[in-house]
Amino acid sequence: MDIQIRLAQDPEADELLGRSPLAALVGMLLDQQVPMEWAFSGPWTIARRMGGDDLDAHAIAAYDPEAFxxxxxxxxxxxxxPGSMAKRIQQLCGYLVEHYGGDAEAVWSGADSGAELLGRLKALPGFGEQKAQIFLALLGKQLGVRPAGWREAAGAYGAAGTYRSAADITGPESLAKVRAYKQEAKAAAKSAKRP
Incomplete structure (x- = not known):
C-alpha cells in the first residue's frame, strides 16, 4: 500500500497513512470527538514518539499500558x-496480532465481498457500524479495495460524488465540503428535536 492520502493535511502524517494499513486503521479509530486532521495525524505522532516512522501492531500491543x-x-x-484512546489502540493492535498475525492489511486483503469486509471491520475493537462503513468507503474510494458490493456495504458513505466523511477527503477543498455537510446535518438534527 502506497497511496496519496490527505486526511491529516500534513505531508508526513499523510504519507504514513498512505503506506501503512495500521496507521490508517488507528487514524480511523482516533476519528471521534476531535477534528479529523488531529485524529489522522495521531498515527504519525505515535510512531515518532515510539522512536520510528511506522507503527507495529506487535510493539503497540506489548507496550506497557501506563507508558503507552x-x-x-x-x-x-x-x-x-489520550488515556482511553491509548487503551483502545492497544486493544485494536492486540486483536490484529491475535487474528491477523499483526498484519492490518489482512483485514481487507482476503475479503470476498463488501458484506464480509464490513463484518471484519465491525469485529475490530472500537469499530461500530458507522465507523466500519466509513472505513470501508475510505478503502473503496481512496485505497482501491473494492470487493463486490463494497458500495452497498458502506451504505450512504459509499455513494459516489458525496462529501460526508473522511472517505471523501482528498484535500482542503473536500475537507471544507465534508465539514459543511456535517454542520448542516447537525443543524437539521437539532431542529428536528425542537417541538
Whole structure:
C-alpha cells in the first residue's frame, strides 16, 4: 500500500497513512470527538514518539499500558482523551496480532465481498457500524479495495460524488465540503428535536 492520502493535511502524517494499513486503521479509530486532521495525524505522532516512522501492531500491543497512555498524553496530546484512546489502540493492535498475525492489511486483503469486509471491520475493537462503513468507503474510494458490493456495504458513505466523511477527503477543498455537510446535518438534527 502506497497511496496519496490527505486526511491529516500534513505531508508526513499523510504519507504514513498512505503506506501503512495500521496507521490508517488507528487514524480511523482516533476519528471521534476531535477534528479529523488531529485524529489522522495521531498515527504519525505515535510512531515518532515510539522512536520510528511506522507503527507495529506487535510493539503497540506489548507496550506497557501506563507508558503507552503517557506517550499519547505528552503535549500535544494525540487525542482529547489520550488515556482511553491509548487503551483502545492497544486493544485494536492486540486483536490484529491475535487474528491477523499483526498484519492490518489482512483485514481487507482476503475479503470476498463488501458484506464480509464490513463484518471484519465491525469485529475490530472500537469499530461500530458507522465507523466500519466509513472505513470501508475510505478503502473503496481512496485505497482501491473494492470487493463486490463494497458500495452497498458502506451504505450512504459509499455513494459516489458525496462529501460526508473522511472517505471523501482528498484535500482542503473536500475537507471544507465534508465539514459543511456535517454542520448542516447537525443543524437539521437539532431542529428536528425542537417541538
Amino acid at each position: 497512555a503517557a506517550l499519547l498524553s505528552e503535549k500535544p496530546a494525540v487525542h482529547r482523551y
